[in-house]
Amino acid sequence: MEIEKDRKCPHCGSTLQPMEGPPETGWGIILVCDNNQCPYFLGSNDTVHEFNPESAIGFRYAENPDNGYQDFCLAAYCGESFIDACKEGSDKK
Ligand SMILES: [Zn+2]
Numbered sequence: 001m002e003i004e005k006d007r008k009c010p011h012c013g014s015t016l017q018p019m020e021g022p023p024e025t026g027w028g029i030i031l032v033c034d035n036n037q038c039p040y041f042l043g044s045n046d047t048v049h050e051f052n053p054e055s056a057i058g059f060r061y062a063e064n065p066d067n068g069y070q071d072f073c074l075a076a077y078c079g080e081s082f083i084d085a086c087k088e089g090s091d092k093k
Pocket of ligand 1: 009010011012013014032035038039061078
């Protein structure tokens with residue numbers, strides 16, 4: 001399936017980056033806003049911190065091409081993230 005490469009994050013305007021979904025989700029390639037300055041991502045971590053100040057998890061804006069580009073929030077560690085791991089994985093074709 002062709003994945004649109006020019007999808008943009010509605011929150012910060014960054015181009016969404018294709019990456020493999022976490023293996024346990026069964027997703028294929030998903031599109032994710034990987035901008036650490038994205039207001040959606042930054043705001044999400046504040047929300048998480050209200051419940052768990054120790055948490056380094058935030059939510060990134062993402063779309064699932066397999067599902068008509070429906071948007072969802074992808075849980076991501078703000079520090080060393082599985083997103084980075086996914087990126088490395090998707091580079092090895
Ligand atoms: Zn964004």
